[in-house]
């Protein structure tokens with residue numbers, strides 16, 4: 292597993308996207324999102340995606356050099372058509388607009404449709420937190436999750452992120468799929484021939500299973516269905532996101548494609564409370580949580596985002612990001628192939 296210096300990894304990936312047809316602006320926005328996912332320890336949404344995205348470019352699913360378009364707008368809200376360019380670029384641009392609206396009016400909201408996979412949602416909510424705003428993001432995605440009580444794949448893994456600025460502490464950063472785990476985690480267990488815990492997956496008959504082979508993403512013969520987190524409560528949140536990203540954004544519910552329908556919102560804290568008072572209350576809550584008596588089996592209590600910030604710090608101190616041998620070799624091969632096809 293090679294440890295790649297962050298700047299070298301950034302440069303390699305940007306070059307791959309440029310050779311695959313992206314503009315410089317697109318390559319920069321996209322790769323910054325992917326690298327940040329690696330730095331936060333969310334490798335499933337990091338540079339590894341480059342292999343899949345370049346395939347999508349080849350097949351015409353992702354259209355490079357595409358400018359997202361605002362199709363409807365008022366002083367608070369906007370609807371953005373991603374025109375099937377890079378999802379990260381459309382959502383980044385929509386969030387920039389949301390933040391500028393919130394600066395003027397106290398709130399900004401956007402939905403994005405015709406939007407390819409947009410990666411780690413926390414990237415966008417943190418953009419708001421850095422401006423002393425509370426950022427919200429949610430997206431529906433390909434149907435792989437059975438609602439509570441069902442065995443059918445109807446909902447997406449539907450991620451949710453909320454970022455909240457703090458004072459002495461780094462922002463609160465909630466950012467997760469609303470399925471217990473993603474399909475990628477089950478595929479990893481398949482590759483490693485490991486059993487999975489009960490509560491992650493149902494087999495085709497709707498029985499809880501520990502066999503990862505009961506899950507076959509995107510294949511017809513054996514489906515299996517991921518389970519939502521938190522029983523009927525998590526299932527309800529997953530369904531609400533399906534509606535925000537699917538029905539409200541206009542990108543369709545219960546998707547059969549790989550894209551995202553996205554909902555974004557930013558609240559300007561200063562409109563509601565003086566920002567410094569707000570931040571000191573958030574700090575106080577984080578302190579209470581950090582100093583609280585530990586439950587049996589726990590040595591530390593973490594607040595959302597804390598593990599990601601620690602991971603980033605440790606990777607930066609080590610000077611690089613660990614990339615699986617297989618992924619690294621594929622990236623180098625892709626770079627070589629794209630260089631040849633440009634000649």
Ligand SMILES: NC(=O)c1ccc[n+]([C@@H]2O[C@H](COP(=O)([O-])OP(=O)(O)OC[C@H]3O[C@@H](n4cnc5c(N)ncnc54)[C@H](O)[C@@H]3O)[C@@H](O)[C@H]2O)c1
Pocket residue numbers: 333336408409410411412413430431432448449450451452464465466467468469472473551592593594595596597598599
């Ligand atoms: N675009 C898409 O379609 C899509 C779909 C699914 C997931 N995602 C992204 O994938 C990434 C990973 O999602 P995931 O569901 O695997 O995340 P995860 O299960 O690792 O959960 C991460 C969240 O839980 C918090 N957390 C983790 N352990 C904790 C602990 N011990 N104590 C307190 N808090 C803790 C983290 O700080 C973070 O907020 C996210 O960035 C998400 O946005 C995107």
